[in-house]
Every structure is written in structure tokens, then in C-alpha cells.
Amino acid sequence: MYKIFMNTLTSFSQLLLSNDLLKNLETVGYTTPTPIQSELIPKIFQGQDVLGIAQTGTGKTAAYALPLIDLINNSRRRANMPSCLILVPTRELAEQVTESFKKYGHQYHIRTATLIGGMAQKNQLKSLASGPDVIIATPGRFLDFYEKGKILLANIKFLVIDEADRMLDMGFLADMHQINKLLPKQKQALFLSATMVPSIQKCAEEILTNPTVVKIKPAEKTNQKINQCFIKIEGDALKSDSLKRQMLRNLIVVKKITQAIIFCNRKVDVDVLEKSMRHHGYKVYGFHGDVHQSKRLEYLEAFKKGEVNFLIASDIAARGIDIDGLPHVINYDFPKSSDEYVHRIGRTGRAGVAGQAWTFITAKEQEKGRRVLPDTLNFIDMSLPADQNKESSKANKNRLTAQPEEEVVGFGHSIPKFMQIKIPKSLTE
Structure with missing residues (x-):
């Protein structure tokens, strides 16, 4: 039986958080909780299992990280026995969650261990040996360490499964059930997903006990804080990749875009576009599954610091990327699914801050995306031959x-x- 609860609170001070956490939130500029935060945080403090349904970019990570920081800090810690396990589908999301615990609860000295594939095991084993309070892990790497006898689970009080829908899409269902069976029966479980489909509901029923459902409905098709503009691909541009790349450069120059994530559908397209933009003088990094994890983290940090202006990314690699105040997202390729469109543009316009999404689109793709696209598309003209980037191109001819x-x-x-x-x-x- 599910209990549905909705009673939005409007201030962090109403959410039972400690004074130190409230001061930290004020320091980082957070004054008003998002709907998922105002509804989820009290339920966690009440010890209830929760099924949370909310889109990406709504503040889900903070919604569970904030109360867990207080609960872990106030509980009796045991040496080398973590009290919280957070399962995530991707390495990037694991890093984001880890960063949230450090940002919000640094003065509590809560230790974390981040267990992810694609990284050397040495440092991860070291973090486990230091006695973490919280383990943030992808399912495969977690089971690998557990089977080697490196993780003690007897003290786990909290289980979080984040982006559960993505977990199912990536084939982690069996791993989730296996891990859940390894944990103590007496624990609080949180199950977070962007969608509520039958497979998610069935999985939640097997893991949660008499859960409260917290469901945040998008106000519209997509986040209204995101201004969506479209560039029509037609005529010669439909047949010429070089013309389409030229249109992208026009867009960047004309609209004075200085920082953006640019999405492509295939890894090979990420590589080609990265090389082309580098040739034209742009500071860019390609970001996809074949790029080693240590390099991805390095590229992401450089992007956050403004050392590079553009990340050219595939969908899977970009899952979980969280850049405060990211001003622009560019869909160089129209996404393969409506859900991916929502996810991509959700990298900007986060936590109530306005953002801008630009999408290259054909007539067929416009029809395909009708479910999530605005009723009236705002088209801008980036037609050729007016390449505004000639000066940059000329300057870079010397590099040939x-x-x-x-x-x-x-x-x-x-x-x-x-x-x-x-x-x-x-x-x-």
C-alpha cells in the first residue's frame, strides 16, 4: 500500500535541518527548497521508506544528502562499518553525490568512499580502509569489492537507489536485488526515479517497506526556466556535415556562447566534432564512454573552472553531470528519445536558475519530439553562407x-x- 504525501514547505528552516547545515546552505546561496526537497526531507527524518518521482535537475541529490548528513552525524558511528549505501547508475553521478556530501557537510567530517569502474582500485581500497560512513557506488564495482571481502554491511541503516529508471535501462536490476539481500532488513530505503512505469513500481515494491510516494509533476512539458530555441536543418545542411558544423560555429559566435555542453548521439560524432572545433580555435574536450574515467574527471574540472569552454558529450557520459549555473546546452544531434531530450536540456536551468537550450532539428525530428517539445517552436536563422567565424578560421589556418x-x-x-x-x-x- 502506498501513501501519497504532498505538503510543500517554503523554507529550509522548516525542514528540521541542523543549524550548521542551514548555515552551509546560506553560504552556498540556497534559501528556498525545491518541491522535491520540501517533501522528501521531512519523510526521511520521520524514518519512512520513500519512493520519490522527480525529473533531473529538481534537486534530488540534496533532498536526500542533507537529512542523511544530519542523521549519520547524530548516530552512533562504528569503526570500519558504513551506515549508508548509495547506489547510482554512472560514475559521473557517483562523483556528483560525493561532492554534495563534501559541500554540505564538510564540518561534520563524514567520510565517503566512492566505488566506480574505470578508476584504479588502489585509491578506492584506501578509502574503504579508512572507515567510511557513506559508500557511493555503481552496482558492479560494489559487488566486486564485497566479493573480495572489502566491505562490511552489518551496520547499514540507510539505502538510497538514485536514478532507478536509469539503473533498469542499464541492466542493473539483478544487481540491485542481490545487493538489497546482502543488507540488514532493518534499514530505511529511498528509491528515486524520474519516471513511474510498471517496472519501476514492481522493483520499488520488492525493496521498499510501506513507502510514502513523493511525486513531483513537471509544471509543463519541460522546465519553463529553460528558454528553448531551435535551428532548422534543411536543404544542403541535411546532406553536409561540414555545413552543419559551420552552422554550430555561427550559433556560438552570433549568440556569444562562452560555455556549453554540446550533445552528439554517437561517440564517433563526438570525436569528429571535437577535432573540427579544436581546428577552428575552440577550447573543447570530447566526453564519452571510451574516454578513461580519470580523464573525464579532469576534463569536467577544467570545464567547471572555465579552462575549456565546451564539453562535447554523449548521453551516457553526461548522465549525472551537474554544473552550477551552466548557461547553455546545445543539441547538435537531436536525441534518440523524448526522455533524453528532457535530460539533456535539464543540465541547464537547474534549481530555479534560468538556462538556454539550442537544438538542431529536422522536420522529421520535430514530429518525433512533439510530446516534449514546446507547442510552438522558436526557430532562429543560422543559415549559410554567413559564417561569423571566418576570423577564427583564418587565424587557425597557420596550424595546418x-x-x-x-x-x-x-x-x-x-x-x-x-x-x-x-x-x-x-x-x-
Whole structure:
């Protein structure tokens, strides 16, 4: 039996959080809880199992991290025995959750261990040996360490399954059930998802005990804080990748876009677009599943610091990316599903801050995305041949001989022709 609760509170001070946490929230500029936070936090403090349904970008991570920080801090900690396990589908989301615990609860000295694939196990084993209070993990890596006898679970009081719908999409259902069976029966469980479909409900029923349902309905098709604009792909641009890349450069220059995540549907397209934009003088990184995790974290940090202006990303790699105040998202390729469209543009316009989404779209894609697109599309004209980026292109022509930035020992400034890098003509356009 599900209990549905909705009674939105309007101030963090009403949510039973400790004074230290309230001060931290004020320091980082958070004054008003989002709907999911105002509804979920009191339920967690009351010890209830919760099924939370809310879209990405609504503040779900803080909705469970804040009360758990207080609850863990006030509980009796036991050496080398974590009290909280948080399961997430991707490495990027694991890093985001870890960062949230550090940001909100730094003065409590709550120790975390982040267990994710694609990273060296040495540091993760070290964090486990230090006696973490919270384990944040992807299911596969968690089970790997557990089977090696590296994790003690007898003291687990809290289980969080975040982005459960994504977990199911990625085939983690069996792992979730296996992990749940390893945990003490007496625990509080939180099950968070962007959608409420039968498979999610069935999975939640098997893990949760008499849960409260907290469901946040989107006010409209998509976040109204996000201004959505569209660039029509038609005519020659339908057949020419180089013309489409030129339209992207026009957009960046004309609209003065200085920071954005640019989405492509395929890894190969991420690589091609990255090389092309680098050639035209842009500071970019490609961001997809074949890029090593340590590099992805390095690229993400550089992007946050403004050292690079653009991340060109695939959908899976970008899942869980959380950049405060990200001003722009660009759908260079129209997403394969309506849900991915909502997820992509949800990287901007987060927590009540306005954002801008730009989408390249064909007539067929417009029909395909009708369920989530605005009723009236705001088209902007980026038609060719008016490439506003000619100056940048001209300045970068000198790079076609690809002379190294540093002198090559033994050759001075005269580089043999066979050592010069040749850039395919198709990527210079």
C-alpha cells in the first residue's frame, strides 16, 4: 500500500535541518527548497521508506544528502562499518553525490568512499580502509569489492537507489536485488526515479517497506526556466556535415556562447566534432564512454573552472553531470528519445536558475519530439553562407602545418615533412 504525501514547505528552516547545515546552505546561496526537497526531507527524518518521482535537475541529490548528513552525524558511528549505501547508475553521478556530501557537510567530517569502474582500485581500497560512513557506488564495482571481502554491511541503516529508471535501462536490476539481500532488513530505503512505469513500481515494491510516494509533476512539458530555441536543418545542411558544423560555429559566435555542453548521439560524432572545433580555435574536450574515467574527471574540472569552454558529450557520459549555473546546452544531434531530450536540456536551468537550450532539428525530428517539445517552436536563422567565424578560421589556418608548440629536440625549428601532422580537409570545414 502506498501513501501519497504532498505538503510543500517554503523554507529550509522548516525542514528540521541542523543549524550548521542551514548555515552551509546560506553560504552556498540556497534559501528556498525545491518541491522535491520540501517533501522528501521531512519523510526521511520521520524514518519512512520513500519512493520519490522527480525529473533531473529538481534537486534530488540534496533532498536526500542533507537529512542523511544530519542523521549519520547524530548516530552512533562504528569503526570500519558504513551506515549508508548509495547506489547510482554512472560514475559521473557517483562523483556528483560525493561532492554534495563534501559541500554540505564538510564540518561534520563524514567520510565517503566512492566505488566506480574505470578508476584504479588502489585509491578506492584506501578509502574503504579508512572507515567510511557513506559508500557511493555503481552496482558492479560494489559487488566486486564485497566479493573480495572489502566491505562490511552489518551496520547499514540507510539505502538510497538514485536514478532507478536509469539503473533498469542499464541492466542493473539483478544487481540491485542481490545487493538489497546482502543488507540488514532493518534499514530505511529511498528509491528515486524520474519516471513511474510498471517496472519501476514492481522493483520499488520488492525493496521498499510501506513507502510514502513523493511525486513531483513537471509544471509543463519541460522546465519553463529553460528558454528553448531551435535551428532548422534543411536543404544542403541535411546532406553536409561540414555545413552543419559551420552552422554550430555561427550559433556560438552570433549568440556569444562562452560555455556549453554540446550533445552528439554517437561517440564517433563526438570525436569528429571535437577535432573540427579544436581546428577552428575552440577550447573543447570530447566526453564519452571510451574516454578513461580519470580523464573525464579532469576534463569536467577544467570545464567547471572555465579552462575549456565546451564539453562535447554523449548521453551516457553526461548522465549525472551537474554544473552550477551552466548557461547553455546545445543539441547538435537531436536525441534518440523524448526522455533524453528532457535530460539533456535539464543540465541547464537547474534549481530555479534560468538556462538556454539550442537544438538542431529536422522536420522529421520535430514530429518525433512533439510530446516534449514546446507547442510552438522558436526557430532562429543560422543559415549559410554567413559564417561569423571566418576570423577564427583564418587565424587557425597557420596550424595546418601543425608545427609543435614546443621545439622538437634535434631538429630546431625545421621539422621534417614526414613528421608534420596532416589534418583531414573534411575536419577543417
